Amino acid sequence: MVRFAVLGCGRIGRMHAQNLARHPSVELVSVFDVLAPVAQEVAGGLGVKAAASVAEVLADTSVEAVLIATPTDTHVPLIIAAAKAGKAVLCEKPIDLDMARVQACWKEIAPLNPTVMIGFNRRFDPSFRAVRDRIVAGEIGTPELVLISSRDPAPPPVSYVKVSGGLFRDMTIHDFDMARYLVGDIVEVQAAGGNLVDPAIREAGDIDTAMVTMRAACGALVHINNSRRSAYGYDQRIEAFGALGMLQAGNRTATTVEASNDRHSGARDVVLNFFIQRYQEAYAAEVEHFVACLREKKQPLAGFAEGVEALRLANAALESLRSGKTVRIAP
Amino acid sequence: MVRFAVLGCGRIGRMHAQNLARHPSVELVSVFDVLAPVAQEVAGGLGVKAAASVAEVLADTSVEAVLIATPTDTHVPLIIAAAKAGKAVLCEKPIDLDMARVQACWKEIAPLNPTVMIGFNRRFDPSFRAVRDRIVAGEIGTPELVLISSRDPAPPPVSYVKVSGGLFRDMTIHDFDMARYLVGDIVEVQAAGGNLVDPAIREAGDIDTAMVTMRAACGALVHINNSRRSAYGYDQRIEAFGALGMLQAGNRTATTVEASNDRHSGARDVVLNFFIQRYQEAYAAEVEHFVACLREKKQPLAGFAEGVEALRLANAALESLRSGKTVRIAP
Amino acid sequence: MVRFAVLGCGRIGRMHAQNLARHPSVELVSVFDVLAPVAQEVAGGLGVKAAASVAEVLADTSVEAVLIATPTDTHVPLIIAAAKAGKAVLCEKPIDLDMARVQACWKEIAPLNPTVMIGFNRRFDPSFRAVRDRIVAGEIGTPELVLISSRDPAPPPVSYVKVSGGLFRDMTIHDFDMARYLVGDIVEVQAAGGNLVDPAIREAGDIDTAMVTMRAACGALVHINNSRRSAYGYDQRIEAFGALGMLQAGNRTATTVEASNDRHSGARDVVLNFFIQRYQEAYAAEVEHFVACLREKKQPLAGFAEGVEALRLANAALESLRSGKTVRIAP
Amino acid sequence: MVRFAVLGCGRIGRMHAQNLARHPSVELVSVFDVLAPVAQEVAGGLGVKAAASVAEVLADTSVEAVLIATPTDTHVPLIIAAAKAGKAVLCEKPIDLDMARVQACWKEIAPLNPTVMIGFNRRFDPSFRAVRDRIVAGEIGTPELVLISSRDPAPPPVSYVKVSGGLFRDMTIHDFDMARYLVGDIVEVQAAGGNLVDPAIREAGDIDTAMVTMRAACGALVHINNSRRSAYGYDQRIEAFGALGMLQAGNRTATTVEASNDRHSGARDVVLNFFIQRYQEAYAAEVEHFVACLREKKQPLAGFAEGVEALRLANAALESLRSGKTVRIAP
Numbered sequence A, B, C, D: 001m002v003r004f005a006v007l008g009c010g011r012i013g014r015m016h017a018q019n020l021a022r023h024p025s026v027e028l029v030s031v032f033d034v035l036a037p038v039a040q041e042v043a044g045g046l047g048v049k050a051a052a053s054v055a056e057v058l059a060d061t062s063v064e065a066v067l068i069a070t071p072t073d074t075h076v077p078l079i080i081a082a083a084k085a086g087k088a089v090l091c092e093k094p095i096d097l098d099m100a101r102v103q104a105c106w107k108e109i110a111p112l113n114p115t116v117m118i119g120f121n122r123r124f125d126p127s128f129r130a131v132r133d134r135i136v137a138g139e140i141g142t143p144e145l146v147l148i149s150s151r152d153p154a155p156p157p158v159s160y161v162k163v164s165g166g167l168f169r170d171m172t173i174h175d176f177d178m179a180r181y182l183v184g185d186i187v188e189v190q191a192a193g194g195n196l197v198d199p200a201i202r203e204a205g206d207i208d209t210a211m212v213t214m215r216a217a218c219g220a221l222v223h224i225n226n227s228r229r230s231a232y233g234y235d236q237r238i239e240a241f242g243a244l245g246m247l248q249a250g251n252r253t254a255t256t257v258e259a260s261n262d263r264h265s266g267a268r269d270v271v272l273n274f275f276i277q278r279y280q281e282a283y284a285a286e287v288e289h290f291v292a293c294l295r296e297k298k299q300p301l302a303g304f305a306e307g308v309e310a311l312r313l314a315n316a317a318l319e320s321l322r323s324g325k326t327v328r329i330a331p
Helices: A011-022 A036-046 A054-059 A072-084 A099-112 A126-136 A158-163 A172-183 A199-203 A280-296 A304-323 B011-022 B036-046 B054-059 B072-084 B099-112 B126-136 B158-163 B172-183 B199-203 B280-296 B304-323 C011-022 C036-046 C054-059 C072-084 C099-112 C126-136 C158-163 C172-183 C199-203 C280-296 C304-323 D011-022 D036-046 D054-059 D072-084 D099-112 D126-136 D158-163 D172-183 D199-203 D280-296 D304-323
Strands: A002-007 A026-032 A065-068 A088-091 A116-118 A143-151 A186-194 A209-216 A221-227 A235-242 A245-249 A257-260 B002-007 B026-032 B065-068 B088-091 B116-118 B143-151 B186-194 B209-216 B221-227 B235-242 B245-249 B257-260 C002-007 C026-032 C065-068 C088-091 C116-118 C143-151 C186-194 C209-216 C221-227 C235-242 C245-249 C257-260 D002-007 D026-032 D065-068 D088-091 D116-118 D143-151 D186-194 D209-216 D221-227 D235-242 D245-249 D257-260
Touching: A002 A011, A002 A054, A002 A280, A011 A026, A011 A036, A011 A065, A011 A280, A026 A036, A026 A054, A054 A072, A065 A072, A072 A088, A072 A099, A088 A280, A099 A304, A116 A280, A116 A304, A126 A172, A126 A235, A126 A245, A126 A280, A126 C257, A143 A172, A143 D143, A143 D209, A143 D221, A158 A199, A172 A186, A172 A209, A172 A221, A172 A235, A172 A304, A186 A304, A186 D186, A186 D209, A186 D221, A209 A304, A209 D143, A209 D186, A209 D209, A209 D221, A221 D143, A221 D186, A221 D209, A221 D221, A257 C126, B002 B011, B002 B054, B002 B280, B011 B026, B011 B036, B011 B065, B011 B280, B026 B036, B026 B054, B054 B072, B065 B072, B072 B088, B072 B099, B088 B280, B099 B304, B116 B280, B116 B304, B126 B172, B126 B235, B126 B245, B126 B280, B126 D257, B143 B172, B143 C143, B143 C209, B143 C221, B158 B199, B172 B186, B172 B209, B172 B221, B172 B235, B172 B304, B186 B304, B186 C186, B186 C209, B186 C221, B209 B304, B209 C143, B209 C186, B209 C209, B209 C221, B221 C143, B221 C186, B221 C209, B221 C221, B257 D126, C002 C011, C002 C054, C002 C280, C011 C026, C011 C036, C011 C065, C011 C280, C026 C036, C026 C054, C054 C072, C065 C072, C072 C088, C072 C099, C088 C280, C099 C304, C116 C280, C116 C304, C126 C172, C126 C235, C126 C245, C126 C280, C143 C172, C158 C199, C172 C186, C172 C209, C172 C221, C172 C235, C172 C304, C186 C304, C209 C304, D002 D011, D002 D054, D002 D280, D011 D026, D011 D036, D011 D065, D011 D280, D026 D036, D026 D054, D054 D072, D065 D072, D072 D088, D072 D099, D088 D280, D099 D304, D116 D280, D116 D304, D126 D172, D126 D235, D126 D245, D126 D280, D143 D172, D158 D199, D172 D186, D172 D209, D172 D221, D172 D235, D172 D304, D186 D304, D209 D304
Parallel strands: A002 A026, A002 A065, A065 A088, A088 A116, A143 A221, B002 B026, B002 B065, B065 B088, B088 B116, B143 B221, C002 C026, C002 C065, C065 C088, C088 C116, C143 C221, D002 D026, D002 D065, D065 D088, D088 D116, D143 D221
Antiparallel strands: A143 A235, A186 A209, A209 A221, A235 A245, A245 C257, A257 C245, B143 B235, B186 B209, B209 B221, B235 B245, B245 D257, B257 D245, C143 C235, C186 C209, C209 C221, C235 C245, D143 D235, D186 D209, D209 D221, D235 D245
């Protein structure tokens, strides 16, 4: 049994707390939120302690691991504090919006040799993981073309957009990590973006629609497309192509039902709309992997370095968007 | 070049005449219809002769083969006359509605050793043929369960229903032949039917909805389902299952387009609605096969015997429908 | 919180015990098995009591509901004892193999007005439930043709086959219930069966391959096909057709990945192989429904009567198989 | 009847000659090839005249239209000569590899107001045309993201690569035109390319793998990916996404058969491999459209201007590939 505390009881922290509470090899000890009533409500529902402060959580020597699901700007201080307190860390993405702060964070904690995992949950989606495993097994040869379609069902509130770090660091960061998961290191980035969904996003200084092309060190070309809105649900697909063939991972629907009538045939449900539902198995497998890493003293598949590299690609994309030039990633 | 005449210029005769006129190894010589203006119109459009009588067609020594697409009750006398005139025959199904007449027909022409092919066009559909070829190649082992779904887009006029010989001899006869094509001889037949589409069909003494279960000599169980109406188009599917797996042949749509919106995802077009369009490739391949049989002096895949056996199954199904008993087919 | 005990800790009892232990509105109190060490192992893993006897369970006034997952021949006495002890009952199918015992059971417990639910889990599968709900909503009009394909991944041990009551009462019983779930009461049954999978099943006096045709009171024709073996996994599909269109519910695969190479395109995973995995959501929803019925004092969707009617259809199919005749179901 | 001549009897010229010969409203008068025996063979097979020279074809006043299927570097002089001879022209893509020559060509023929159509056959593919028509009809709102996947089954001979003008002008040119067909004018181009298929292509100074991102005047972002090789056949797909939904057009297979076994489920055939087979309906519809334009005195959907614009995008992509910069298209 690994003993956990959860910091942050927003939508995603709450989901993690529930998953941890149900996990057979985890004991959820406590939860914390800056809004004490929220922490108390979540703690009450799960029968665990509502901690009064982060300090209380970190001082609890029975807690081995903390899951950080607080706002992005608190990630770095919490990672540092947790690592110094000897806790393993599972932190939601991104580590931070500022590369200098991210690197300073690592510099400070690296000597402690902590176990830090970043919440790139999509690496644990059964379908995406199968594509990766089958690529690694050589099924399509070296990947040559990779397409990642990633479209949110609906834009976040503009208040969130303003502090999100922008589309590339907030949303595409998952796709940057997915690209690295599938084809390894990236050496070149080109980006294009637009405002087609909501003028308020433009006014907030962000884009809502984007395409990115990247070149991997292995030679593969990678395409990402994003929209902040999708009428038919949360659209999350990948396609990998090589000399020997192609692997495609598609969307999930709530049922397998197909309807035929005088207007169409084979119509399926709209795709699963909500990220918690769409990635339910992925979130569970992510925790499973983290627990296995702790038990077996091995480094997570999505460690601090993966958080750094995904941010680097997001920054490069932003630079390319502004300059209109291909940005090379320093090795 | 094989020289052809077409007898009967209704919807299907017209289609055959056009196919034959375009066929690179066929020369269409003449067409005949009891309605002379119809024959003249078709002949004019294709630049061939409108024969004034069947006798004129059969007396034309340059004609090697006749395609019979006249009403069912004229098939037997025309087959006999054509065979006696030394012509090869491609006759639309069924041979006749009456087994005694069919057997008498064969008795009369057998000594002439004619080439007679029955228009079981579905044997030549690329998808159904592929299923059969892959069964024969052993891909699924011995077939054990076969499902045939066969639903017309809309019922024929009641005037036609009255002379059609009934659903089993008119429509299901194709499915009986398909069953034999896929699993060989049939030894038992059970049938159930209903009137769910149009009360006028019941008044005409026929059913419009049916299910048939059959046992093949090889042990396979075969299911057929029929409806005289299908909202989403002409539904024609087969499924064959054995120890090693399953083969399924589905419907065709005019395009490959799939649509996703806020109501559904992956909706395709309705399926091809019209039998001439759905089986376009099959009709062409059927003629191709007949021409190859003539050239290579071999017997057609769908000969007179196949017409006899399909009728035998239709009659057995009718008997089972009436008696509520399983009908055994004498070997 | 509904307080439960589980009777029987075999494969399916164990699964139910785990589901109940995790269920947010259930408290699992105790488990029992005739093999005490098995009960102790399951109880230990879930942190509940291993009861020493059925009597101990039924005497526990804190227990409101029992889930019966013992061998079939113990169902009737356990249902009676539980009902007399004032417990609600969720009993695995079938109630019993003998109709007289089933009817006697009901006669004995009916005056107690107990809540009894039979484990027809497939009614709670999200896809099958969606087909039913959409039929009820009128999407395809009155159903006219229903096809149920139900093929187990591999045959059970012959020792089980011998006491199973035969294919129709053991396996097809789920499909009989599904037919009633989709189209209501059945009035006629025709059956055909064969031995194509394993000669040992024939020696045990059972069939391993079957097709059934039924007529519903509403007029619909229903087809069921079964095999005790399926190379590509646990094949569970339904199709419902009416004047306005068709609804099809297909198989589930572990991932959405499709592979294309020089031999095929769009190849998906084999279908989920294990019934516990395939019907995971259905088993959870079944318990959810039972709990809701207890809370809201309403009768379950799959009550004792559904168990009776499915057995009646299984018996009718067996009679038809033996007699070769259509069997009418007395209203 | 429109009277045609075909110039060039290579693979594609031969296909066009056959289509024209069979077309009900076309009369194929003559064919020409610099290799007289080739022209004679094709002419003989179709029962038409083998012209001895281009001059002979153009001097034939009975010829109303010429189809130009000669090597690219002869297109411009032949278009000019044909236009001056008063013939309508259907010319295979590209017009020429050099923009200056293309513009000079137009300058010379524009005063003659000729009917010139460029062979962008994919505009006439039923599925791609349906996507375009449904976009125009407003089904997905203004398009925002468009993905074009276009992968040849196998690379052409290096001798061809050397004179092809490079991947963008030879192969991607179809996709550039498709982009314009779907979303209208393009204002920005970014390109990335690689050599992953065949080192000989690199030695010939060309790339064999590419991705292009474009911005349309309407705001849509367009992605194109290309490979000179595809293990599973000729991969030709488009996807268009907007505020109201998504339309996807997929590949065609020879049959509808899906196979399930112990390794996979639902495996379809590899996709149609040969461009003449894949675009059979498109080539026929292209001729149909050209004939309709001549009859109705209207300009073709794919006129000279479309050839100019597709070449402009190809040149911009090449410039972007070399400079690493986004290239703006002058309006």
